[in-house]
Amino acid sequence: MRKNLRSAKGIVMGALFLLGGGAASLVYMAIKALGDRLREGREVPEEQLRALREEVWKGVWNADVGAYLSHSPLIFIALFKATLWFIPFLTLMIGFEQIAGDLQHRTIRYTAIRARRSSLVAGKALAIWAVVAILLLALHLFVWLVTLLRGDATLMETLSWGPRMWAFSAVFTAAYAGMTILASSLTRRPILSLFVGMIMFSSLWVLDVSVDVVHALDNEKYRWFEYVGFAIPDWYEVWLVSPKPAEVVGAIVNLLAFGVGTTALASYIVNRRDV
Amino acid sequence: MKEATTFAVSVRGVTKRFGATIALNDVSFDIESGACFGLIGPNGAGKTTAFSIIAGFLHPDEGMALVLDHDARATDMLQARLSVLPQDALLPAHETVGEFLVHLAKLQGIAGGKAEHEARLALKEVDGADWWTRRCGKLSHGMAKRVGLAQAFLGNPEVVLLDEPTAGLDPRIAFEIRTLIKKRKGGCTLIISSHNLHELEEICDAAAIMDHGHVVAAGSMEELTAAAKEIRIVVASTPLPMDAIRAIPGISRADFDKKERVLSVHFEDFQGEAEDMIAQVLRVLLDANVKISALAKGKGLERRVMELTD
Numbered sequence: 001m002r003k004n005l006r007s008a009k010g011i012v013m014g015a016l017f018l019l020g021g022g023a024a025s026l027v028y029m030a031i032k033a034l035g036d037r038l039r040e041g042r043e044v045p046e047e048q049l050r051a052l053r054e055e056v057w058k059g060v061w062n063a064d065v066g067a068y069l070s071h072s073p074l075i076f077i078a079l080f081k082a083t084l085w086f087i088p089f090l091t092l093m094i095g096f097e098q099i100a101g102d103l104q105h106r107t108i109r110y111t112a113i114r115a116r117r118s119s120l121v122a123g124k125a126l127a128i129w130a131v132v133a134i135l136l137l138a139l140h141l142f143v144w145l146v147t148l149l150r151g152d153a154t155l156m157e158t159l160s161w162g163p164r165m166w167a168f169s170a171v172f173t174a175a176y177a178g179m180t181i182l183a184s185s186l187t188r189r190p191i192l193s194l195f196v197g198m199i200m201f202s203s204l205w206v207l208d209v210s211v212d213v214v215h216a217l218d219n220e221k222y223r224w225f226e227y228v229g230f231a232i233p234d235w236y237e238v239w240l241v242s243p244k245p246a247e248v249v250g251a252i253v254n255l256l257a258f259g260v261g262t263t264a265l266a267s268y269i270v271n272r273r274d275v
Numbered sequence: 276m277k278e279a280t281t282f283a284v285s286v287r288g289v290t291k292r293f294g295a296t297i298a299l300n301d302v303s304f305d306i307e308s309g310a311c312f313g314l315i316g317p318n319g320a321g322k323t324t325a326f327s328i329i330a331g332f333l334h335p336d337e338g339m340a341l342v343l344d345h346d347a348r349a350t351d352m353l354q355a356r357l358s359v360l361p362q363d364a365l366l367p368a369h370e371t372v373g374e375f376l377v378h379l380a381k382l383q384g385i386a387g388g389k390a391e392h393e394a395r396l397a398l399k400e401v402d403g404a405d406w407w408t409r410r411c412g413k414l415s416h417g418m419a420k421r422v423g424l425a426q427a428f429l430g431n432p433e434v435v436l437l438d439e440p441t442a443g444l445d446p447r448i449a450f451e452i453r454t455l456i457k458k459r460k461g462g463c464t465l466i467i468s469s470h471n472l473h474e475l476e477e478i479c480d481a482a483a484i485m486d487h488g489h490v491v492a493a494g495s496m497e498e499l500t501a502a503a504k505e506i507r508i509v510v511a512s513t514p515l516p517m518d519a520i521r522a523i524p525g526i527s528r529a530d531f532d533k534k535e536r537v538l539s540v541h542f543e544d545f546q547g548e549a550e551d552m553i554a555q556v557l558r559v560l561l562d563a564n565v566k567i568s569a570l571a572k573g574k575g576l577e578r579r580v581m582e583l584t585d
Binding site: 117272275 | 330332354355358365367375382426
């Protein structure tokens with residue numbers, strides 16, 4: 001983990017995350033300023049703003065979630081949603097060479113003779129997860145600070161919604177850390193692993209969009225396809241932000257299971273292969 | 276009571292294929308505990324494959340390799356007991372030498388503070404104490420080889436595999452590494468793969484000669500080089516008293532290669548030690564005023580390998 005954070009790639013990623021946090025804050029500030037100008041000094045009742053937030057989150061997820069999240073500061077939920085978009089890419093960038101790089105240069109020979117290969121793979125998956133979670137925390141902290149300084153949310157709101165959204169992002173990352181380590185274990189060439197990971201993640205994204213489209217079509221004939229969603233980590237984001245605790249727990253369990261399952265598969269592959 | 280291990284390594288009927296190529300074909304040999312054993316052979320003979328199977332890096336397609344009575348891939352059982360200096364594995368470029376060695380020490384079960392102590396000790400042993408904070412990627416080839424050797428000897432493992440430990444090194448560093456390896460002799464089972472036959476003849480007690488994926492000869496160095504059965508004397512002057520030499524009791528054959536100026540004396544049935552025979556032959560030669568340039572026991576590993584391999 002320390003190696004990742006200290007490497008040129010880790011530093012660049014860290015800088016990108018902070019820039020991302022800065023950009024997110026700037027975009028939010030710009031939207032807020034535009035809204036203020038459009039209102040031309042007129043005070044908008046909080047209830048109207050809440051209704052607007054509800055409509056937005058209902059559109060993104062569903063009515064229950066919309067109603068639940070309408071009471072939260074917009075910036076934290078928007079940041080969470082934005083974070084989910086780039087977590088797969090960032091996790092892949094951080095981790096694609098973790099196993100493939102060691103196989104390519106045979107550095108794994110120094111470690112494989114001393115520790116079980118499954119332990120090495122699990123350690124690397126955890127390291128990827130921890131690094132991305134720490135970088136996410138840096139990004140989220142930046143936004144919390146700006147939000148507090150600008151007075152866009154109270155301290156209580158920030159402490160209530162901010163860490164929660166970061167924790168959900170971190171849980172979401174677990175699934176992608178596992179899939180990244182799986183992609184990395186499939187080839188001896190980091191660049192190929194990167195392509196494999198990109199193909200894997202793109203396929204999941206296409207599947208997720210397809211499930212959404214089928215859901216929107218509301219056609220009984222294709223209803224079965226919606227069950228494919230259960231096999232896609234992205235599908236569980238709606239459960240993560242659900243007002244129902246059982247769904248939140250279900251999302252956490254499933255996303256962690258994705259991470260553990262794919263890491264176990266990577267361990268099996270590395271265990272079977274010649275190094 | 277724990278049963279004593281007779282063989283540190285047993286390779287039993289191992290076959291390994293890479294696609295259509297058979298790298299090892301039903302290979303078997305044993306290595307006694309505490310021995311210094313050489314794996315010898317030309318390029319493509321299967322040395323590195325055999326080595327990698329013993330280290331657990333490769334799966335044999337048939338047969339098995341036992342290390343300290345355990346399957347070579349039983350990492351849990353062999354943790355800290357088996358180590359390797361791989362020939363072509365790069366050190367992690369971004370880690371410092373200290374971090375790398377401490378990490379490996381911890382992986383093999385040496386606890387926190389002691390891990391650093393052991394790592395520093397291993398690095399000191401290869402004369403690399405000053406490199407602790409250097410990045411592995413910044414080390415020269417010779418320095419990297421020594422760091423590789425330090426990690427191989429970390430925590431005093433029982434079996435150490437050294438794959439081409441002096442390959443690509445200048446003679447001075449190669450000599451220093453040979454000295455380091457010799458210092459370890461007797462303290463653990465050493466298995467060395469090398470192209471440098473003089474080096475192996477100098478260091479090893481026993482060896483297996485491989486060719487085209489087969490073991491073509493195996494045994495003690497003395498057996499392999501026929502050191503107890505043959506002497507070779509390079510002479511600077513002739514004629515030689517061949518009849519007098521052949522008349523020495525115990526000598527079965529004596530030949531003189533005029534071109535090479537080498538006198539070969541064979542004594543397969545001689546019951547005494549080779550040194551006694553050397554004394555008798557030298558006495559005859561000196562009595563005949565023959566000038567002697569050099570003398571060697573046996574035919575030398577290099578000649579033996581040339582005879583046995585294509």
